[in-house]
Amino acid sequence: MxxxxxxxxxxxxxxxxxxxxxxxxxxxxxxxxxxxxxxxxxxxxxxxxxxxxxxxxxxNGNFELDDLPHNGRPLEVDMDLLKQLIEQDPRLTSRCLAERLGCSHITVETHLNELGKTWKYGVWIPHELSPIQLQQRVDACMELITSHRNYQWLHNLIAGDEKWMLYINYTYHRQWLSAGQTGVISNA
Missing domain, CATH: 1.10.10.1450 (Arc Repressor Mutant, subunit A)
Structure with missing residues (x-):
C-alpha cells in the first residue's frame, strides 16, 4: 500500500x-x-x-510562533444572515452588506463567492408576440421587399424571429446570483 x-x-x-x-x-x-x-x-x-x-x-529575537491578534473587522460573518439578506434583495452591494454585517466588503465578497454567487447584471426578458403583431411584421417586411426592389441595401435585409423587446428605459442593477441563474431588469 x-x-x-x-x-x-x-x-x-x-x-x-x-x-x-x-x-x-x-x-x-x-x-x-x-x-x-x-x-x-x-x-x-x-x-x-x-x-x-x-x-x-x-x-531580531522574536521567537513567538503563534499569530498575534489582529485589529480591524472580523473575517467571519453570520452566513445565515448573509443568505437571508441576499435572498431579500440580490442587488445589495458588497459594501452595503458589509455595513449591515459589521465586516469588510472583501470578507463579504469572499463568503459570497464561497456560496457560488457572482455579481451580474440583469438580462432582457423576451415576450411572445401576438398573432396581430406577427402579421404586422410580416406585412412591413413584404412591403419593403416588394416596393423597393431597385435599392441594393434591401438585399441585405434580415428579418427577426417572433420575439420582441419592449422598450422601456430600464435601469441595470447588478445582482448576486448563483451559477446558471439569470438576473432580472427592474424599472427604475
Whole structure:
C-alpha cells in the first residue's frame, strides 16, 4: 500500500513555523530551509518569501510562533444572515452588506463567492408576440421587399424571429446570483 505523503501531511501555520525555527537554529539560510521543508513536506507548502520573513523575526529575537491578534473587522460573518439578506434583495452591494454585517466588503465578497454567487447584471426578458403583431411584421417586411426592389441595401435585409423587446428605459442593477441563474431588469 502506497502512502501519498503530500495529502497526508497538511501542516498548520504553527507547525510550519516550528520547522522554520528548527532550520534557523541549525544555522541554515532561508532559501535552504525552504528547499528542505518543501522537499520533505510538499512542493508548495512554503514560499521563500515567507521563510525570509520568519528568519528575519528570529534574527531580531522574536521567537513567538503563534499569530498575534489582529485589529480591524472580523473575517467571519453570520452566513445565515448573509443568505437571508441576499435572498431579500440580490442587488445589495458588497459594501452595503458589509455595513449591515459589521465586516469588510472583501470578507463579504469572499463568503459570497464561497456560496457560488457572482455579481451580474440583469438580462432582457423576451415576450411572445401576438398573432396581430406577427402579421404586422410580416406585412412591413413584404412591403419593403416588394416596393423597393431597385435599392441594393434591401438585399441585405434580415428579418427577426417572433420575439420582441419592449422598450422601456430600464435601469441595470447588478445582482448576486448563483451559477446558471439569470438576473432580472427592474424599472427604475
Amino acid at each position: 502506497e502512502i501519498d505523503l503530500e495529502s497526508e501531511m497538511k501542516l498548520s501555520r504553527r507547525e510550519l513555523r516550528v520547522l522554520l525555527l528548527h532550520e534557523f537554529r541549525l544555522g541554515r539560510k532561508a532559501t535552504e530551509a525552504t528547499s528542505n521543508i518543501c522537499g520533505t513536506m510538499g512542493k508548495d507548502v512554503l514560499s521563500i518569501r515567507t521563510a525570509q520573513h520568519w528568519f528575519h523575526r528570529f534574527k
